[in-house]
Amino acid sequence: DETLNVYLRIKGRVPFGDLYTIEDNVLSCIVPASSQAAKLNRQNRIIIKKFSFSKIFGPHTTQDELFDVTVREKVLDFINGANGSLLTYGVSGAGKTYTMIGTPGDPGIIPRALNYIFRTVCINPNSRPCCKPMPNGKIEILSRSKQEVELQVRQGIFKDQSTSAELLKHERTFLSMQNTLKVTPVGVVDFFPPIFEVWVSFVEIYNENIFDLLEVNSNRGQQRTKLQIGTSHRNTYIKGVKHIFVTTGLEAYQILQFGLHNISYASTNLNMHSSRAHCIFSIKLVSGNNCEEYNVSNFNFCDLAGSERMKKTLNEGDRAKESSKINTSLSVLGRCIRSVREMQKNNSDICSAPFRDSKLTQLLQQALQGKENICMI
Structure with missing residues (x-):
């Protein structure tokens, strides 16, 4: 394989x-x-x-065809307890964000995945969180008071979206997407355990620093908190990242849009709205018979920052520094992929891939080594 x-x-x-x-x-x-x-x-x-x-996939490929071939099976594996990652890669303006997010009439991979997940698992929209996934892969059993705190954190994100009109706009957009997707097939799961909870997080890697895009009141004029990477049982995770409890695809989509509003965008000569950061939207699924017997699966949707040549972007100052960091981290990603492939060709157990040379490859190390589902578009 x-x-x-x-x-x-x-x-x-x-x-x-x-x-x-x-x-x-x-x-x-x-x-x-x-x-x-x-x-x-x-x-x-x-x-x-x-x-x-x-x-x-040729230029006439539909969003549905792309999702069906590249991601649908991996999302079903995720529902059944396996980890997965999807990366979109290309120059600025190549269509990465369109592929990942899409439009109201032509939803991208993430809205399709959310629709697929929540139509498959049928979570009660009025349910309360009881088992919160921790960044290191473990869970925290929530008391009644902590459950209330988690619900307030989610509500705080909804309230922080600048106007009720903006929230309504996201709701209409997702409902329009759902209307487009209502005829698409859903997964079949043989058994639903008593505990079935979905949590989402959203971070960006900007100039080799990790920031939480779900930080409420994160003002561009203020110093943002830099998050650090930790390790536990050889798994890499982000310390202090927020996980938000969601019960519907709409809630997850609204939180996604909140995070997109906080992304580090800038105008370059190739793209008026070029993302200058790698963005990772993660969905965690906690499932189990009780809080002692549980499984936490994770799916990362990683929209990589645009790779581009300096002379084509006419970048200077901060833009040039951003492009340099982006191109360096993408170069490290390429070196890691080549190293892993060489290891597989030679049937070797020794991997010399430079995973620690960038934050992106540190976080994707398990997937790049073939221990999790992963694909790139």
């Missing part, structure tokens, strides 16, 4: 169809004459580069 499935999605309405061909999930690209590689080619021959993928 492949440890890491890598899918290619080709953006629609881009006039470069004459520069590539696709055959058997191999993309063959003609290197543009204006590129550095072509200029250094002294033989003046056409240069063709070939790239192999687990599957290639």
Whole structure:
């Protein structure tokens, strides 16, 4: 089995169809004459580069087709207790956020996953939290007073969204998405344990610092709290990150939108609204017969910051520093993937992958080593 499935999605309405061909999930690209590689080619021959993928999705692929092939089975595995991660990767403006979030009439992967999860597990929307997942993988049994605190934390996020009109807008958007998705199939689970709770968290890795996007009243003019990485039984986690209890897809979507509002965006020459951070929206599922016999599964939706060349972005100052940090962490990710693949090819138990060279790869280490479900688009 492949440890890491890598899918290619080709953006629609881009006039470069004459520069590539696709055959058997191999993309063959003609290197543009204006590129550095072509200029250094002294033989003046056409240069063709070939790239192999687990599957290639053409420009007319629908959001539903993409979700069905890449994520649906992994989300069902998550409901049944397995961990998983999905990464979207590409240059600024390539369509990563559209793929992940989508539009009201064309929902992306996260809204589809939320719809799939909550239509499959059917949680009582009036239920109270009783087992809170801790960042280190354990749980905390909540007293009545602590249950109330968790409900107030969630309510605080809803109240902090600038206006009731904004909250209503998110509600209408998600309901429109649900209306689009109401005919999609749901998963079949043989057994639902007495405890079945969903918690969400949302962080960004900005300039190699980790910030909680669900921090209420996080003002751009104020110093934000930097979160640290911890380890427990060889598992890496983020210390002090907030987990919010949700009982419906709508609540989870509203919290997602709250976090998106806090992301570090900036204008670059490639994209007017380019995210300058890696963003990780995580869903945790606590399930079990009682608070002594439980399982905590986790699914990460990781929207990687846009990779881009400095001269194309015309970045200076802070933008240049951001681009440097982004490109460095993406380079480390690539080196880790190559190291793991070499280890597998050689049937070796020794992994020399530089996971500790970036926060992103530290957090994804278990998945990149093949110990969890993972795929990249």
